[in-house]
Amino acid sequence: MKRIGVLTSGGDAPGMNACIRAVVLTAAAYNLDVVGFHHGYNGLLDEDYQTLLPQHVQHIIQHGGTILKSARCKALYTDAGAVQAAQVLHKLQLDALVIIGGDGSFRGALAIAPHYHGQLIGVPGTIDNDVDGTDFTIGFATAIDTALDAIDKIRDTADAFERIFLVELMGRHSGYIALSAGIAAGAEQIICPEFGPVSKAQLTKLLAPIQHAQLLRGKSSYIMVVAENSYPGGTIALAEDLSAELGTECRACILGHIQRGGKPVGADRILATKLGAYAVEQLVNGAHLMMAGELNQQAVLYPLAQTGERTKQIDPYLVRWQQQIASD
Amino acid sequence: MKRIGVLTSGGDAPGMNACIRAVVLTAAAYNLDVVGFHHGYNGLLDEDYQTLLPQHVQHIIQHGGTILKSARCKALYTDAGAVQAAQVLHKLQLDALVIIGGDGSFRGALAIAPHYHGQLIGVPGTIDNDVDGTDFTIGFATAIDTALDAIDKIRDTADAFERIFLVELMGRHSGYIALSAGIAAGAEQIICPEFGPVSKAQLTKLLAPIQHAQLLRGKSSYIMVVAENSYPGGTIALAEDLSAELGTECRACILGHIQRGGKPVGADRILATKLGAYAVEQLVNGAHLMMAGELNQQAVLYPLAQTGERTKQIDPYLVRWQQQIASD
Amino acid sequence: MKRIGVLTSGGDAPGMNACIRAVVLTAAAYNLDVVGFHHGYNGLLDEDYQTLLPQHVQHIIQHGGTILKSARCKALYTDAGAVQAAQVLHKLQLDALVIIGGDGSFRGALAIAPHYHGQLIGVPGTIDNDVDGTDFTIGFATAIDTALDAIDKIRDTADAFERIFLVELMGRHSGYIALSAGIAAGAEQIICPEFGPVSKAQLTKLLAPIQHAQLLRGKSSYIMVVAENSYPGGTIALAEDLSAELGTECRACILGHIQRGGKPVGADRILATKLGAYAVEQLVNGAHLMMAGELNQQAVLYPLAQTGERTKQIDPYLVRWQQQIASD
Amino acid sequence: MKRIGVLTSGGDAPGMNACIRAVVLTAAAYNLDVVGFHHGYNGLLDEDYQTLLPQHVQHIIQHGGTILKSARCKALYTDAGAVQAAQVLHKLQLDALVIIGGDGSFRGALAIAPHYHGQLIGVPGTIDNDVDGTDFTIGFATAIDTALDAIDKIRDTADAFERIFLVELMGRHSGYIALSAGIAAGAEQIICPEFGPVSKAQLTKLLAPIQHAQLLRGKSSYIMVVAENSYPGGTIALAEDLSAELGTECRACILGHIQRGGKPVGADRILATKLGAYAVEQLVNGAHLMMAGELNQQAVLYPLAQTGERTKQIDPYLVRWQQQIASD
Known part of the structure; x- marks a missing residue:
């Protein structure tokens, strides 16, 4: 593995920048080059990207939004779009792509997969915390x-x-x-x-x-x-x-x-750092079509295809308590 | 002067509590008793009030809202209402009343005035900064x-x-x-x-x-x-x-x-403290039907009847600059 | 069980008030009376306490510090002190005591236990996160x-x-x-x-x-x-x-x-609410000499005597990552 | 006037970036080119600078610190240093220089003046609020x-x-x-x-x-x-x-x-914007060896040589009130 791409997709979430930073710094530790696509998958289709060196991610850990911009991208969800995305990844000689977004964005990775020879990994970044396979998503705490x-x-x-x-x-x-x-x-x-x-x-x-x-x-x-x-x-x-x-x-x-928006709180910066680093490490270990999540404080891999299954439940203890207090 | 009342009226503004505190602490320095009416003028009409001692205003300077509650009060703007308000002030042996609110609230004071033997003073508390006779109102900065x-x-x-x-x-x-x-x-x-x-x-x-x-x-x-x-x-x-x-x-x-809402910023706490203190001092000096405002960093008195004249203008320099930049 | 006590002890931590609130509201749901001791164990020894009804804990969830005050208390750690504490608990007919504090404060509970017929339960409240048996302590996130x-x-x-x-x-x-x-x-x-x-x-x-x-x-x-x-x-x-x-x-x-100090962040308010509620529920279920903690998002009981064992470790993944990045 | 320089000097203050932004945007409105020196006067002596276009100052209004960096510079306060500074200004064909800093930094401008054919103007940026000729300095409110x-x-x-x-x-x-x-x-x-x-x-x-x-x-x-x-x-x-x-x-x-440090509050961003804009306008009007300050909400010019006279006093009303309350 020599060269990886990264993009942020879907609704922006505080901590996306911290995650991009961790991807870049960890990649540097493994001597991998990093390319960042702009505007989510649109930048992939349009070949709109930039090289990301450690100095490009200095002091972005504390900023909301995403330096790579984000967007939704309908074009990807056609056969032509998916094929084109894979072609660009090949053309740029990218061995892997890191997608930071919600489960909707992960479906984009699933669409690209049949056409791409490299590895795809997701990192859960959305304020909604509605992604299966991780206790918390980046941005939720903020x-x-x-x-x-x-x-x-x-x-x-x-x-x-x-x-x-x-x-x-x-x-x-x-x-x-x-x-x-x-x-x-x-x-x-x-x-x-x-x-x-x-x-x-x-x-x-x-x-x-x-x-x-x-x-x-x-x-x-x-x-x-x-x-x-x-x-x-x-x-x-x-x-x-x-x-x-x-x-x-x-x-x-x-x-x-x-x-x-807003400056990410500590919990989001730490989660983003941990998952961004873990995603790169697991790519090096061969992970493909997985999401880097955290369950019980442990970084874990979870199949990208199952992240939208909606089996994750909000804390039943708090639900019950709230209803007990309210009805009392 | 032995005994004064205070109330907060109209939309609440951050710093109202800081102002109540300054009124109470300054009154204590002049050996004046203080009574606080609840829910704006409603508490006056309903005789809903509490004694306010220095210990009641400890550590409220940093809190939004108002410990005296606020409200609008239509009943006051009838003859019967104004007469009743004055009667309650007389009955409670209050030599003066401090009204913290906007120019709408000050009109209540003007309604009471013909029927009341004591002194009435206003302090501008509203986020809108639309009161004549003061550069800034309490709550605006926050x-x-x-x-x-x-x-x-x-x-x-x-x-x-x-x-x-x-x-x-x-x-x-x-x-x-x-x-x-x-x-x-x-x-x-x-x-x-x-x-x-x-x-x-x-x-x-x-x-x-x-x-x-x-x-x-x-x-x-x-x-x-x-x-x-x-x-x-x-x-x-x-x-x-x-x-x-x-x-x-x-x-x-x-x-x-x-x-x-929210914790008042420093500028509002300082303004509220200064104007609350100044209002009490000026009551002691005999002020009546005046507002305690601040012009050019100086505490000043301004006729209560003129606070709603709308001659105050937003900073023309900034207006011009904004238009120049936007159109450029 | 009819009547319980609660106190905050040791260094104050943001979220202690949220925890007191949860104890009081949950107790009300179980028809239990609540008494709050002031200044940690000192209030227990000095019989300095107050009744706590739901209205006493309204809108304290967002405030730092503790309405019950906190303190350290050397007197408790003598035989005479421990005996006296138990006597006061008996005299006030308290069936149980909730101690919100760190593992040092829990040692006070262990000292009282031999002399007390009721139940003792701890809730981990300290910014240091150094208590065994819970992933996080109340106040750490803030x-x-x-x-x-x-x-x-x-x-x-x-x-x-x-x-x-x-x-x-x-x-x-x-x-x-x-x-x-x-x-x-x-x-x-x-x-x-x-x-x-x-x-x-x-x-x-x-x-x-x-x-x-x-x-x-x-x-x-x-x-x-x-x-x-x-x-x-x-x-x-x-x-x-x-x-x-x-x-x-x-x-x-x-x-x-x-x-x-400071307003507790969401994570601390939620943890404090969950653990305060859980502590009362578990007292009702007969828990004694336990701490109400949270492991892997689940509220759990943990022996109070083991909370200071120092086997808990900071996230080894982050430690390794930080050293890798720093040395790179 | 075609081309001006700007630098930030001395202790950094929140709002310096907002001021740089206003200088650049206002200069653009007057069709002036802007050059920003790095590290205060050091960048002037070392010819370490960058062109500043409107796009370089986008979304910096909300950031603490200074994108131009700041520093103290002993070398300037020798004859050789002052001469060299003037030479660089001439070499870069700068018609004027805007210095954002405290009165210490303004002394640097006074040192350069005898050797420089262009105009020098100061903008008060320091958290200490200890500059004569302006009610408030940029950074104080934050x-x-x-x-x-x-x-x-x-x-x-x-x-x-x-x-x-x-x-x-x-x-x-x-x-x-x-x-x-x-x-x-x-x-x-x-x-x-x-x-x-x-x-x-x-x-x-x-x-x-x-x-x-x-x-x-x-x-x-x-x-x-x-x-x-x-x-x-x-x-x-x-x-x-x-x-x-x-x-x-x-x-x-x-x-x-x-x-x-920290994100500047509204008052500092507004003051910084106003004074930065005013400084450029007054340069165009011919101002030299003046400071752009604000007195009684009006932007005004004040002789740079008198900014350190220490005749400005803290609000005597608040001083008196604080002592009255404390001694009460």
Whole structure:
């Protein structure tokens, strides 16, 4: 092995830069050259890339975003696209490619594989923590703290005004961010896919805990953390419907894209460093079509084809506890 | 003077607690008793209050929100309400009342004044910085830094994806927050009331700078900071209309209530301390129907009745510079 | 079981309040009364305590420090002290006591046990992460991020001036904080007990990587993270000795007590909530002389007597990687 | 005017990058070329420089440190050095030079002036706020918030342990940082040059407020903010001497270099932008040997030769208030 490529793909996540750095520094330790593609797989198709030396990754560990840029790339998911990607990898004499992204991005690697003679390895980088084969994805810990910081601020106002606030967090179709940030914020109620769907007809089951909290506990504020895609019409509609039911104004805040950016927290920088280093080491050891993940604090390989299976579950202990406290 | 009251009214602002603390500590230095009303003027009408001793304000200087709670209070703006407020002040033997809030809250003081024998003084506490008679209001500096932190995070994603983002900031009918945060964030374009209205018909004047930036400067991301109430239908509508014109997706983020909360920054804690102390000192000196503000770093009194005159202007130098750079 | 006590002991750690909250809310769900002792075991000996209801723990989840105060308590470690502690527990009719602290604090529980008829359970709360039987202690994640934030700032100056800085971090006799923060900060070198002792005679082995970095990599700044107690005379002496050897000024920064305080990060709030809840549940299930810890994301019980055995090791993968990169 | 130079000199300050950016963008608006010298005046003497185009300053507004590096430069303060500096300026056909730094750095400009045919202008960039002719220097607001964040954290521990802490802040020979951060932190006592010297013989005057606070106010923690160079032997010696007098352990924390770095806060980015832009505009207008400062929110010119006169005073109102409260 002499020369490897690396790219970041899909939604950006804090820690992607730390991961690129670890790939480059570890590759240098193994005397491997590194090429970085720009804009995810688009840079691969367009031959838009740069050489990455250790000095190019100095002091990027603390920055959000990705120096290689990221993007989604529809063109890759055609036969022609996959063949072309493999051709570019061959042309640039790359023995392997490291893909930093979510399980959607890993499907791109699976599409390229039949046409490519080299090795492909994934590193889980997404704030959503919805990748099978790793306890945590790079970016998740930072997203929690960003959400938390926002909810803490909203708590100040909710408390000053004795108001009900709904805070919508990201997570696509999983509740990792909502549950984690909700528990950490001391949110009075958490709505996420894993707790079952909520429709307008079932609004009443959300009301009881609110009324209970206000009457019995004398709570001066009430915060509901809501995972995106949890209610028909979205969180603004949910706030309106709850307001109508309760006869009290409920305000909605949609955190949106601030959850993707920012300086990565320590946990994400360490995870990114560990997995980036491990990915390169395992390429040297012959790994192919695997993801470098971490389970129980151990770096492990996991088949890339199984990373999207959705068998990973959010902490059942915290789910149960939250429901016990909320219904109490 | 033996006994004074204090309340926080209107939208909460970081530094209100620091101001309450300064009022209480300064009052103690003058041997004055202090009573704090809850929920703004509502606590005054409802006789919902607490004694405030120095130990009650220990270590609140660093907290957002307000320990006295805040609220709006329609009842005060009837004759009956104003009379009742004055009666409660008399009944509790309060020689003066300190109102921490915006110019809307100060109108409450003007309503009470004809019926009250004591002194009334205001302290400007609102994130909007839209109060005449003071260079800065308590909470404004923190709101800027909160907005900035969010925009910096959005910049990471905008940059990684080479996208156009619109970020809506608060400010009711003034552009202080939008201009300040926009300049500080290095936003490529700022839309605020002071720069003139924007309607669908005038969209094209927003497009030229975008196209210019992308073509001439090779900018990898483009952020427009938008003051609330700047476009018919709101910032989401503006993003949609711009997307249609440009043929590129423009994303909107509405920062919302996170701008109101959070630990106050140093500038707000210092301003709140100075104005809270000054308000009490000036009450002792006989001030009535005045606001304790700061102009050119000097604590000054300003007639409460003139605080809402809207003659205060956002920094013309920065306005001009921003337009020069954007159009360049 | 009807009534339990809780106290925080030893060095304070961010998340202790979140843990107290979880103990109180979970106890309420089991209809248990809760009493909180002040100043660690001192409050137990002095009968200085308060009732803790759910409303007392509202909105403390986000605050550093501990509402129950903490302290060390020599008096407990005499026979008379241990007997007295047990007597107070009996007198107050407490069926169990929850001790939130480090392994030193758990020895207090072991001292009380022979004299007490109730149950004793520990929850690991210390920034040092040096407690056997749990992957992480409450406060560790926040301490890493606090250290990181400081090192990132020092990096700015080190970079602007092209200087060598030594940053001393806490950790008593373990290198968890130094290694984790050092890796996360991209520190060029990390000195901690687990990497072997450094004496004046061995200074030269620290010099080679510095000279290597400057010559080969063109590094503009160089940061060494140093665990406390790593060098005879301390980190200031190390900086002086290195300066003499290198003929270049090396500056030392001692982070000190800022590492103990601050708003807990999400990971600490979640861990504190989980372990506080689990401790109460396990008391109800009959646990005694155990610590509620977390191993591999699972809440587990671990014998209190073994929590100080020092068999826990810092991540060998990261240790090896750091040395590989530094020596490269 | 066709071509100008810019450099950052002396201790780095957050906002220097924002200022460089404003210089470059404003110069572009006037069709001026810009050259940036590295390492302060050293880069001028060594002809170590780079061209600065708008794309070179993209997204640096939010970063601490300085992309041009900074340094002190003894060589400039010899006749030969000053002559050589002027020669390089002439050789590179620079019509003017912008110096971002403190009054020490401005003396360098005064040394060059007799030998140089072009214009010299300064912009005040230092965390110390000790430059005459401007209300605030670039970096001061950020340094306050950094210090505040650290003191808030120390408060958590001080409170948990009911301890006395001394926190030493920077400021060379002025008390701006100590007074501002101390007021904002609600420090119980502030020691800075402007409050008069403290010697071992006068220790007792520091004790009375401590004892007063503990006895009368039931304060659970006590924080003294100490400006550097305030006590013979330093703040660690002061802590030891106070401990001996009080019979209670007083801990010292030296914040050190973390005060210099970090992401600039909004106020510093705005000030840096305004003064950088103004400096270039005034060069175009013919300014020479002036500093671009801000007084009463207005950008103004001030003679460079008078910037070190030390007539600027810290806010007398806050000084008086702090002493009144502390002695109360």
